[in-house]
Structures are given as structure tokens and as C-alpha cells.
Amino acid sequence: xxxxxxxxxxxxxxxxxxxxxxxxxxxxxxxxxxxxxxxxxxxxxxxxxxxxxxxxxxxxxxxxxxxxxxxxxxxxxxxxxxxxxxxxxxxxxxxxxxxxxxxxxxxxxxxxxxxxxxxxxxxxxxxxxxxxxxxxxxxxxxxxxxxxxxxxxxxxxxxxxxxxxxxxxxxxxxxxxxxxxxxxxxxxxxxxxxxxxxxxxxxxxxxxxxxxxxxxxxxxxxxxxxxxxxxxxxxxxxxxxxxxxxxxxxxxxxxxxxxxxxxxxxxxxxxxxxxxxxxxxxxxxxxxxxxxxxxxxxxxxxxxxxxxxxxxxxxxxxxxxxxxxxxxxxxxxxxxxxxxxxxxxxxxxxxxxxxxxxxxxxxxxxxxxxxxxxxxxxxxxxxxxxxxxxxxxxxxxxxxxxxxxxxxxxxxxxxxxxxxxxxxxxxxxxxxxxxxxxxxxxxxxxxxxxxxxxxxxxxxxxxxxxxxxxxxxxxxxxxxxxxxxxxxxxxxxxxxxxxxxxxxxxxxxxxxxxxxxxxxxxxxxxxxxxxxxxxxxxxxxxxxxxxxxxxxxxxxxxxxxxxxxxxxxxxxxxxxxxxxxxxxxxxxxxxxxxxxxxxxxxxxxxxxx
Amino acid sequence: xxxxxxxxxxxxxxxxxxxxxxxxxxxxxxxxxxxxxxxxxxxxxxxxxxxxxxxxxxxxxxxxxxxxxxxxxxxxxxxxxxxxxxxxxxxxxxxxxxxxxxxxxxxxxxxxxxxxxxxxxxxxxxxxxxxxxxxxxxxxxxxxxxxxxxxxxxxxxxxxxxxxxxxxxxxxxxxxxxxxxxxxxxxxxxxxxxxxxxxxxxxxxxxxxxxxxxxxxxxxxxxxxxxxxxxxxxxxxxxxxxxxxxxxxxxxxxxxxxxxxxxxxxxxxxxxxxxxxxxxxxxxxxxxxxxxxxxxxxxxxxxxxxxxxxxxxxxxxxxxxxxxxxxxxxxxxxxxxxxxxxxxxxxxxxxxxxxxxxxxxx
Numbered sequence: 014x015x016x017x018x019x020x021x022x023x024x025x026x027x028x029x030x031x032x033x034x035x036x037x038x039x040x041x042x043x044x045x046x047x048x049x050x051x052x053x054x055x056x057x058x059x060x061x062x063x064x065x066x067x068x069x070x071x072x073x074x075x076x077x078x079x080x081x082x083x084x085x086x087x088x089x090x091x092x093x094x095x096x097x098x099x100x101x102x103x104x105x106x107x108x109x110x111x112x113x114x115x116x117x118x119x120x121x122x123x124x125x126x127x128x129x130x131x132x133x134x135x136x137x138x139x140x141x142x143x144x145x146x147x148x149x150x151x152x153x154x155x156x157x158x159x160x161x162x163x164x165x166x167x168x169x170x171x172x173x174x175x176x177x178x179x180x181x182x183x184x185x186x187x188x189x190x191x192x193x194x195x196x197x198x199x200x201x202x203x204x205x206x207x208x209x210x211x212x213x214x215x216x217x218x219x220x221x222x223x224x225x226x227x228x229x230x231x232x233x234x235x236x237x238x239x240x241x242x243x244x245x246x247x248x249x250x251x252x253x254x255x256x257x258x259x260x261x262x263x264x265x266x267x268x269x270x271x272x273x274x275x276x277x278x279x280x281x282x283x284x285x286x287x288x289x290x291x292x293x294x295x296x297x298x299x300x301x302x303x304x305x306x307x308x309x310x311x312x313x314x315x316x317x318x319x320x321x322x323x324x325x326x327x328x329x330x331x332x333x334x335x336x337x338x339x340x341x342x343x344x345x346x347x348x349x350x351x352x353x354x355x356x357x358x359x360x361x362x363x364x365x366x367x368x369x370x371x372x373x374x375x376x377x378x379x380x381x382x383x384x385x386x387x388x389x390x391x392x393x394x395x396x397x398x399x400x401x402x403x404x405x406x407x408x409x410x411x412x413x414x415x416x417x418x419x420x421x422x423x424x425x426x427x428x429x430x431x432x433x434x435x436x437x438x439x440x441x442x443x444x445x446x447x448x449x450x451x452x453x454x455x456x457x458x459x460x461x462x463x464x465x466x467x468x469x470x471x472x473x474x475x476x477x478x479x480x481x482x483x484x485x486x487x488x489x490x491x492x493x494x495x496x497x498x499x500x501x502x503x504x505x506x507x508x509x510x511x512x513x514x515x516x517x518x519x520x521x522x523x524x525x526x527x528x529x530x531x532x533x534x535x536x537x538x539x540x541x542x543x544x545x546x547x548x549x550x551x552x553x554x555x556x557x558x559x560x561x562x563x564x565x566x567x568x569x570x571x572x573x574x575x576x577x578x579x580x581x582x583x584x585x586x587x588x589x590x591x592x593x594x595x596x597x598x599x600x601x602x603x604x605x606x607x608x609x610x611x612x613x614x615x616x617x618x619x620x621x622x
Numbered sequence: 623x624x625x626x627x628x629x630x631x632x633x634x635x636x637x638x639x640x641x642x643x644x645x646x647x648x649x650x651x652x653x654x655x656x657x658x659x660x661x662x663x664x665x666x667x668x669x670x671x672x673x674x675x676x677x678x679x680x681x682x683x684x685x686x687x688x689x690x691x692x693x694x695x696x697x698x699x700x701x702x703x704x705x706x707x708x709x710x711x712x713x714x715x716x717x718x719x720x721x722x723x724x725x726x727x728x729x730x731x732x733x734x735x736x737x738x739x740x741x742x743x744x745x746x747x748x749x750x751x752x753x754x755x756x757x758x759x760x761x762x763x764x765x766x767x768x769x770x771x772x773x774x775x776x777x778x779x780x781x782x783x784x785x786x787x788x789x790x791x792x793x794x795x796x797x798x799x800x801x802x803x804x805x806x807x808x809x810x811x812x813x814x815x816x817x818x819x820x821x822x823x824x825x826x827x828x829x830x831x832x833x834x835x836x837x838x839x840x841x842x843x844x845x846x847x848x849x850x851x852x853x854x855x856x857x858x859x860x861x862x863x864x865x866x867x868x869x870x871x872x873x874x875x876x877x878x879x880x881x882x883x884x885x886x887x888x889x890x891x892x893x894x895x896x897x898x899x900x901x902x903x904x905x906x907x908x909x910x911x912x913x914x915x916x917x918x919x920x921x922x923x924x925x926x927x928x929x930x931x932x933x934x935x936x937x938x939x940x941x942x943x944x945x946x947x948x949x950x951x952x953x954x955x956x957x958x959x960x961x962x963x964x965x966x967x968x969x970x971x972x973x974x975x976x977x978x979x980x981x982x983x984x
Contacts, residue, residue, distance in 0.1 A: 536757020539750025
């Protein structure tokens with residue numbers, strides 16, 4: 014037989030969890046109390062209907078007494094409301110009022126912020142003792158409520174003259190002393206409540222701390238948005254600003270309207286990094302929620318920033334983040350639609366600015382374009398690539414290269430790789446960024462006349478066959494020394510020899526040496542051996558191939574020299590060692606020692622009369 | 623010191639010193655892991671960037687760490703084996719140097735090399751792989767630990783690739799027992815997700831439908847818990863097969879739809895078990911055309927990615943389906959032969975293809 018039981022609550026424990034662990038920062042306590050004060054003012058405005066009512070919030074700090082006082086001239090609370098809402102966790106009047114107004118007066122409902130009935134608890138993040146003095150606009154006596162952070166509170170009549178509204182006095186804990194320092198308090202208010210429409214004053218200063226008007230409600234939205242973006246980007250003007258508006262999302266069976274305010278912007282440039290994010294600052298009903306929301310913008314829009322206010326987004330209970338629910342998805346889709354449209358429109362309307370945008374964020378744009386055909390078409394001819402001659406667009410590059418993309422996938426490749434490309438009078442494209450090679454491939458796939466040549470590992474494609482016979486003595490010399498030598502014609506003609514290795518050659522060599530030296534554990538030698546066998550059994554020679562340049566005047570002259578002359582041997586040694594040094598291969602200490610020894614000997618021979 | 627402890631202590635020290643450059647370097651790992659299923663290219667790029675940062679910081683263990691992560695990204699995130707051996711061997715050569723004698727990820731480096739050969743041609747390299755597994759068996763402590771889980775996973779895949787399903791099953795059970803004894807249950811669940819998926823593959827091949835349903839449910843539960851979307855899609859695909867076998871057609875369709883929708887959202891290519899389940903789902907209904915469609919998609923995802931044995935087997939499965947449809951052509955057979963020729967021991971597969979060709983010619 015089963016019976017239904019009721020959970021019991023351990024109130025002190027729950028209070029501790031909610032007050033101390035729900036929020037990540039004590040500063041949030043200030044936000045919650047300001048928001049309560051604001052909601053109280055909105056409620057009075059709605060319910061009292063007094064056209065002369067002027068809401069305000071006043072802060073007062075007394076470092077000597079360690080108190081922070083937050084006073085609003087809002088609706089105040091009756092004794093019943095204190096019991097029902099202030100002293101009941103998880104139940105708030107604001108949420109109920111919003112639901113009541115949702116249909117009759119949605120504009121007024123949208124001004125209300127509170128939702129969960131938890132915010133007041135955050136006072137205990139900041140204070141060990143909290144005193145509330147309140148008088149309701151509905152009449153009744155002024156009341157005093159006091160709590161020391163445990164499950165008990167005291168309530169009774171307040172003494173003296175009390176105006177309509179609520180005063181919350183916090184006896185600040187040492188750990189929250191920052192709120193007693195004016196500068197920190199001002200910063201906290203400006204972070205969380207800058208856009209609240211209710212003015213917030215500090216210590217009687219006639220100027221409110223908060224600006225109250227969000228940039229998207231300014232008369233000149235474009236200018237306000239630019240000023241905001243410039244501030245956020247360290248003073249540089251954004252390349253593009255896109256004001257946002259309410260959007261429609263098609264759900265298939267229905268269409269919903271997503272209320273949205275704010276703007277997106279694109280800074281002048283981005284750092285080359287896979288860690289670049291499209292960050293959004295998010296407000297809900299003008300209350301700051303977070304400033305690094307990364308999932309609302311589409312993944313490709315990592316170069317975009319923005320600030321939005323969207324009342325349908327659902328904050329987490331701590332209101333420091335957002336629930337990723339259906340509404341979140343609708344907002345995400347709305348943003349993607351508007352951003353996509355805005356960028357397409359920019360490309361059409363202002364091609365020069367669009368070009369600057371693409372160039373400023375080239376790496377991020379390239380990685381997006383690889384995945385999105387439509388976007389690829391828009392950027393393919395204007396996005397610049399790093400080349401050995403500086404940034405070039407692909408049409409500019411193709412004019413120089415005669416219809417072939419020469420690229421290196423290692424960071425900038427070896428000097429020799431670049432030299433080979435330059436030898437054909439073309440720059441080499443730096444394709445070390447992961448999206449560049451697929452971008453080039455996609456570009457080439459759309460035009461059959463474009464060829465792709467990867468210089469690192471495939472540099473042979475830049476060589477032209479040449480007859481070996483005129484150079485037989487040189488070839489014989491090198492082969493006699495165990496060097497695999499061939500003749501080819503390549504540019505620049507001033508480059509007499511070059512050394513080419515197939516990809517992975519260095520690793521093969523190292524693995525082979527390790528095996529020979531017994532430097533691999535016995536159980537693993539089989540795999541290492543399999544690797545070496547497989548890599549060395551093919552047509553490629555992993556010791557490298559020395560190519561003599563048949564077009565080079567020096568090589569031609571050497572070919573005509575006496576085959577066994579000492580000077581010739583010295584010169585050939587110098588050429589070979591030079592080629593090894595420039596081929597971009599890591600030299601071991603033994604390699605380097607050998608190179609210098611042979612070079613020194615060769616030079617000494619050449620210096621002999 | 624274990625790799626996990628080394629990473630934790632490094633992260634703690636970097637944060638304590640507020641070393642911004644190394645914090646950025648550390649961030650690359652987190653970024654990569656986060657993107658592994660949704661954008662494996664980006665994950666690989668993040669590991670590359672981490673390695674470049676480590677090189678700039680002249681931090682050889684971190685260089686080795688990130689290079690090994692690059693290998694793992696190619697193997698497990700991108701499933702692209704074309705150039706992985708060079709990179710895996712680079713790591714293997716590096717880790718044996720005296721300066722790295724105490725590097726805590728030493729076993730992991732060798733594990734990745736074995737994983738690379740397993741994915742390329744487990745039959746062709748069976749002997750050196752077996753020797754390497756024996757070596758690691760002597761090196762890796764028996765208690766629950768990342769290295770032990772990885773070793774068992776390699777043994778399991780080795781058995782499966784050689785079509786020794788009983789042996790693969792035994793290893794799976796050892797893995798599950800290891801997980802049960804693990805005090806770190808999050809880690810155990812992470813590894814158990816893969817084991818359960820493997821169990822599905824084994825049960826599917828053995829046509830043990832009831833067992834399949836149980837393992838598929840277990841795989842789904844674990845995949846959801848640890849958040850592995852790729853394995854979730856695989857588990858759901860197997861659930862669709864089990865449900866179809868149990869004549870729960872509606873549930874089977876729902877699982878199939880969810881499986882494919884989940885996989886379609888990812889850029890990480892699905893694993894063999896996923897395609898195996900989808901093809902089986904169609905074949906059980908006599909729908910050869912759609913089974914062929916599954917194999918086409920599988921081939922498209924893996925062709926020319928250096929996974930020689932797997933590619934060869936998929937090509938043969940396609941040939942079988944095409945033969946059943948009466949559409950097997952010389953061109954397809956030749957492509958399969960060409961792939962088989964790349965194997966170290968192609969005879970068995972060439973013979974199968976000859977038989978198919980003979981059947982098609984009759």
C-alpha cells in the first residue's frame with residue numbers, strides 16, 4: 014500500500030542556498046533590489062493611474078554605519094502583501110501582475126521585470142540584516158519589516174513620517190563592502206541598470222546615475238548604435254550596424270512574432286583565431302542579463318557583435334544566463350534571418366563597405382563561406398588571402414599566376430617552396446588556416462580552367478623535364494656520393510639546385526633510425542617497421558631528391574667543367590649543402606655539423622690558389 | 623602521474639599564475655572538445671592553434687599534447703586517415719625521447735598509433751597490432767583508468783575488425799566490469815557509451831534482437847547522460863532496428879527519424895554502427911533500394927579517407943545490394959577491386975568480388 018507524502022523544507026538551508034549560491038556574484042544583489050524598486054514604481058504607475066506621478070529610486074550609502082539604502086517611491090506594500098510576497102519564497106506580485114496585464118495592456122506588462130519571487134533574497138548576498146520600511150499607495154499604516162537572514166522576521170508599525178514607497182536598508186556584510194564604495198556602486202548600477210527607465214539617484218545628486226534611454230530608442234538610432242559600438246570596440250567605428258526589429262518566425266503550422274530591439278554591428282577587424290565568438294549583450298526589459306551570450310548568433314557570424322533587448326527570452330533563476338528553449342531558438346532564428354538579409358543588402362547597396370567587412374574578417378569569412386554556397390558566391394572574389402606578396406584577392410592572384418593556385422599548407426611553407434612559386438613569377442598562398450584549402454578547392458571547382466598546386470610535398474609539379482645527358486657528369490658525381498639526383502628545368506633560373514622530399518619524409522627517416530638504433534620498445538617495433546616499410550616501398554625516395562636546374566647558367570657552366578676537378582667537387586658540395594639548408598627540413602645536430610664541415614672543406618678548397 | 627592529473631595540475635597552476643598566454647593555449651583544448659561533433663574542422667584547427675601557441679611558448683610537453691590531440695581529431699572527430707600516420711608517428715618518435723620519458727600521455731600516444739592502423743587496415747597489420755596491444759597490456763595498470771579503457775577499446779575494435787565477434791563481446795564485458803568498478807562514474811559512463819554501441823553492433827550482426835534492444839537502450843541512456851550526440855544517433859538507429867524486429871513499427875520509425883535528424887545536425891561523420899543499423903532497418907523490410915541509399919551515404923562519407931579495409935567492405939556491401947537489384951556493373955566492381963588491391967591482404971575480398979561478378983554475369 015503506497016501513500017502520498019509531502020516534502021518538508023529546511024528553511025535555513027534553503028535560504029542559504031538561494032541567497033548565497035544562486036548568483037555567481039554579489040553584485041547581482043544590487044541588480045535585484047534595483048529591479049524590485051523599478052517594478053514597484055511601474056506597478057504604482059499602472060494601478061494608481063496618477064498622471065503626475067514621477068517614479069524615482071534613491072540610493073544612499075553610509076560607510077560609517079555600513080549601510081546601503083535603496084528607496085523607491087513606488088507602490089509600497091500592505092501587511093498582506095508583505096506576508097504573501099516579500100516573505101514568501103518563489104512567489105512574486107510582479108509575475109502575477111504581468112500575467113494579468115499580458116492581454117489587457119501588454120505594453121505595461123512588458124515594463125515589469127521580476128518573475129520568480131526570488132530577487133529579494135539576494136539582499137542577503139550583501140547584508141547580514143535587512144530592514145524594509147514601506148507604505149502602500151493603497152492606504153494603511155506604514156510598516157517596518159526586519160530580518161537577520163534566518164527563517165524568522167519581525168514586522169510592526171514603522172515610526173515617524175513615511176512617504177508612499179519602500180525603503181530597503183542593508184547592513185552590509187564585510188564581504189560585500191564594495192557596495193559602500195561609491196565608485197564600485199556606480200559601476201554596478203551602470204552595468205545592470207543603465208537602461209532602466211526609472212531614474213536612479215545617489216546620495217541626493219540631482220543627476221541620475223543611469224542613462225535610461227537605450228541606444229535603440231534614440232532619435233537617431235544609427236548614430237546611437239555607432240557610438241555604442243565604437244565605445245565597445247575601443248573607440249573604432251564599426252564597419253556595419255544593423256538595427257533590429259520585431260521578427261516573424263514560421264513554425265510550419267503557425268507564425269509567431271518575436272519582439273526584438275537592439276542592433277548588431279561588425280567591428281573593423283577580428284583576431285585570427287578559432288576562439289572568436291559572436292558575442293551578444295542581452296537585456297530583458299532593459300535589465301542587463303549577460304554580455305557574452307554566444308549561442309544566439311549563428312555559428313558563422315563570429316565576426317558580429319551586438320546588443321539586444323528581447324522580452325520573450327527566458328532568464329535562468331539567477332538571471333545571469335538564458336534558457337535555451339523554444340523561445341531562444343525563435344530569437345536565434347530571427348537574428349539569423351535579419352543578419353543574413355542585412356549583410357546581403359549591404360553587399361548590394363554598398364559594395365565598398367562590404368568589401369572592407371570581408372577583408373577585415375577574412376579568416377572567419379573564409380571558414381563560413383566554405384560551408385555556405387550563397388555566401389561563398391558573395392565573397393569569393395573579394396576576400397583577401399595571405400600570400401608571399403602580401404594580401405591578394407583570388408582574381409588578383411589569378412592574374413599573376415596565370416590560372417593556377419599555388420599554396421602552402423604549412424605555416425608560410427619553406428623558403429624553397431615560396432622561392433619555387435616566385436620562380437614562376439607567382440606568389441604562394443598561405444593555406445595554413447584550416448579553411449583556406451577547401452575554399453580554394455571550391456573556387457577551382459567552379460572554374461574548370463583553374464588548377465591547384467600544393468607546394469609543400471608537391472613541388473615537383475613546378476618542375477619541367479629536362480634532358481639528363483648534358484649534365485651526366487654532375488649526376489654521376491652526386492649519385493657516386495649516394496645522393497639521388499635528377500635534372501629538371503625550373504624558375505627562378507638563378508636557383509641552381511633544390512632538394513625535394515615527399516611528405517612525411519622526416520618522420521620516416523627518424524622512425525627508420527630509431528628502429529636501427531633499437532630505440533623503439535620491442536612490442537611497438539612492428540608498427541614502426543610497418544610504417545617505414547610502407548613509406549619506403551613506394552616510388553618516392555624519402556632520402557630526398559636533388560634537382561639540378563637545367564635552366565641555370567651556373568649549372569650549365571659546371572656541366573661543361575672537367576668532371577673530376579677539385580674545384581668542381583667543392584662547388585657541387587656547396588650547392589648540395591645549400592639545397593639541404595633551404596629545403597625547410599629540420600636538421601639534426603649531426604646534420605648541421607656535417608653540413609658545416611663539408612661547406613668549410615669546400616670553401617677551403619676553393620680558396621686554395 | 624596520470625594524464626588527467628597532469629592536465630588538472632597544469633590548468634590549476636596556469637590559473638593561479640594568471641598566465642594569460644597559457645590560459646589562451648588551454649582554452650584551445652576546451653574549444654576543440656566543444657566543437658568536436660558539430661564542427662570537427664574547427665576542433666582540429668583549435669588543436670593546431672594550441673600546438674602553435676605551445677611552440678611559441680617553447681613548452682615541449684604541451685606541443686606533444688596538442689600534436690597528439692591533432693591525431694585524435696583526425697581519427698575520431700574527422701575520421702580522416704589519409705595523413706594521420708605521419709602525424710601519429712611523429713608523436714610516437716617524440717615521446718620515446720629521454721626528455722619525454724616521464725610524459726604522462728606516453729601510452730595515449732602509442733594508443734593513437736594503434737588506433738590509426740586499426741582504422742586503416744586491421745587485417746593487413748594484424749600481427750604488429752597484436753604485438754603492440756600485448757606490449758601495452760604489460761604497460762598499462764589493470765585498474766580503471768583512461769589508458770586501461772583505451773586499451774580495451776582497441777582490443778575490442780581489433781577483434782571486431784577481424785570479424786571475431788565472440789572475442790569482441792568478451793572485451794566489451796571486461797569493459798563494462800571495469801566501468802562498474804570505477805570510482806569515477808562519469809568517466810565510466812563516457813567509455814561505456816562506446817562499449818554499449820559496440821554491443822549493439824555485435825548483437826545486430828548475431829541477430830540477437832532482444833539483446834540488441836537492451837544494449838541500444840543502454841547506449842542511448844549513456845549517450846544522453848554524457849552528451850555524445852554521435853553515439854546517441856547510433857544508439858537510436860539500433861533502437862529502430864530492435865523496435866522493428868519487435869513489430870513496434872511506430873516506435874521504430876520515430877527512433878529512425880530521431881537518429882537521422884541527430885546525425886544530420888553533426889558534421890562529425892557517423893560511425894560504422896550507425897550505417898549498419900540504418901541499412902539493416904531497410905533490409906529487414908525488404909527495402910533494398912533504401913538500404914543501398916544508406917551504403918551510398920556511408921561510402922560518400924568514408925571514400926578516399928584512408929580507411930582502406932572499411933571502405934573495401936562497404937564497397938562490397940554495395941555490390942551485394944546492387945546485385946540483388948540486378949544493377950551491378952563492372953565499373954562498381956572495378957572500383958571495389960581497386961580499393962581491395964590497396965589492402966595488405968586483399969585475396970579474400972577479391973575472391974568475394976569475383977564471385978559477385980560471376981553471379982552478375984550469369
